[in-house]
Amino acid sequence: MDGGADRTARRRARAVAETLARRLGGGCVLTDPEALRPYECDGLSAYRALPAAVVLPRSREEVREVVRACAEAGVPLVPRGAGTSLSGGAVPHPEGIVLSLARMNRVLEVDVRNRVARVEPGVRNLAVTEAAAPYGLYYAPDPSSQVTCTIGGNVAENAGGVHCLKYGLTVHNVVGVEMVTVEGEFVRLGGVAPDAPGYDLLALLIGSEGMLGVVTEATVRLLPRPVCARVLLAAFDDIPTAGEAVSRIIAAGIIPGGLEMMDGPAIRAAEDFVHAGYPVDAAAILLCELDGTPEEVEEDIGRVRAILEDCGAREVRLARDERERALFWSGRKNAFPAVGRISPDYYCMDGTIPRRALARVLEGIARLSEAYGLAVVNVFHAGDGNLHPLILYDANRPGELERTEELGLRILELCVEAGGTITGEHGVGLEKLPAMCVQFTREEIAQFHAVKEAFDPGRILNPDKAIPTLARCAELGGMHVRGGRLPFPDLERF
């Protein structure tokens, strides 16, 4: 990608960087190739590009200055938090500038009476909870990367986590932002007062992958920390029964704080890694966490246990104390690195399906896995139907990565056919541009482009991410089930 960059365009970006270095001070602008290297990819290292420069502003005014300079010169600008995106959302533009918000990491205010915190975009997710902890409050969305990832990045990706089913995504927990428009103006969307007048631009901004504006401040909702949380572990001899148990818990009117499932291969990989005491011969385990007041939790544990036993769980364990609760979760939380130990490489998918389709989709994935000769391990948020099939492969074997990507796209097609979506929480980024053409029609994609145009007519904010060009969809159309020019035309489709 780097070598193919248009030299004139790259020189233009360098000129903007030099101007910014004069205005903001040299320490704020990186142009040395070695200094740029750490920014060439995000959490999805398969996609890389060296930007022309990286700018690290220290204040909202400096952010505005960067946006203005890039907009005036027509230089692509890629905002970046901690770079933990798993879909290539923060991959630099080779002819553009990366705007790192890492230095804007102050918690500006914890407003206990209104139960909100005002933070700069570079504040880490967990740091918000740490700042709120002395008041008995916390910030609910807890993506796996919460130790590192930033609130600005969470806003861009509409990040979720284990607690989503009960406490919602970023969109439910960020009440306001201040952003810089591409015209270089500060605007405030939402706010502490509910239901800001006009269109809900805040809802539109959240999850827009840095393409509509640059966030300079976020106001997040804080919740009182639940007094009590306890977790049940249930083992099942087959996956459909475990899926049935999930549905019955929810039908009973119980919304667990977390409801997670792992299949047999995931259980064994995790057990080998963290020794959580999981039943390694089970076909599936469910982890069900209940939180609230001690009285509520007590009541719900009794009800959930009865449902699990009635569904035919062959074993139900209640974590006795905090230590055991952490142990039960450790396997789930370390499932990805655990899988990393049993395979040279793995590719993590991120589709969501209606829960009722769980058994059918997992069966479909198993059949595809066999047909492609690539093992798939399943770890997922059962409560909200967000699957994370991990495709195991070896990048050193010629053609295996391509087959893996092909299998990944097939899995996402299964999700869409089941009434689901191609990404539940990781975003589209660069990675899922082809899958977008599976989920959306030409008209819908054209509508997305029109919305982008309304905010960013010059298309300088994180260009070419998240929304594929129509030409690209037309090209990829040939790759899809409907096109009939598949590399594996004999495969069964379901």
Add this chain to the structure above:
Amino acid sequence: MAADRSAEIAERVREAAARGTPLIPQGGGTKAFLGEAVAGEPLPLAGHEGIVGYEPTELVITARAGTPLAEVEAALAAQGQMLGFEPPRLGAASTLGGVVAAGLSGPRRPWAGALRDFVLGVRLVNGRGEVLRFGGQVMKNVAGYDLSRLMAGAQGTLGVLLEVSLRVVPRPVREQTRVLALDAAGALERLAGLARRPLPLAGACHVAGRLHLRLAGAAAGVEAAAAEVGGEVMGEAEAAAFWDGVRDLAHPFFRDGEGALWRIALPPAAPPLPLAGEWLLDWGGGQRFLRSAEPAGRIREVAAAAGGHATRLSGPAAGVTVFHPLPEPILRLHRRLKAALDPHGILNPGRLYPGL
């Protein structure tokens, strides 16, 4: 009769786009007061109705926009579920599409979430007459820009809603309302203190010198919380009538009294505002209704100074807009977004602000 009129509605919009004729999408017409007057041809959605998908274990209901709200609520109640944001029922004719377009939420909103928080997906006709689907029927979905939540409160100015998928929640096992005798300032003070406690609150409304606290959830949790908040227990029937009255703007406060009716949204802990009139405080202080003869300009000034905004619920008056004016840079984004979805400007133009 339940029927799918999507194709016909889309055709109607295409025609209007070709002619440049403004259209006014109409559900049950119960919220006509909540916006500016619009000149145009009515586009009735009556008959475009029916619940097209409801699986209680999925916590999602999908229905056509013209479906009566009452029908949706009855279907949910039969399965022990409900709309968590408790939309105001402003009349029997109220439709699901109208509820989403108006974007109003009831007393449970600060704890359960607003209407837009429950919108999972929509099917709509944009101003070009194209039928588009955004979002879906699953909780977690970050594919593409979230144009479905954008429809909440857009009052049909960005698209004609055809179908809506909403997340639903279980009805609480137990509810109890406690009443504390406090003045407005005392109530706000008490609420700010309670905000840090993990209580199963589902309503906090102050009117006529009394703070009403609704607790909802597991039976044991409600009992424990009730002991903590104190006050008098309100009888079940009386409590249900009270919360319905607040939710549906049918409490005597809304029906009787002098002056125009205003809705002022504020940071919940904001102190009582220096505006003369009668007050009803809902949402733990985040939504305050005011009956007042004070000039609109002053009401908006005071609300804005306190970090909020004011909507006139008595309909438009000479020289007074229904909705709080927007700052120029935001209004510009609104206009361009409107043009992106409705390039011919035919969908309910001017309903929210001039040019939208």
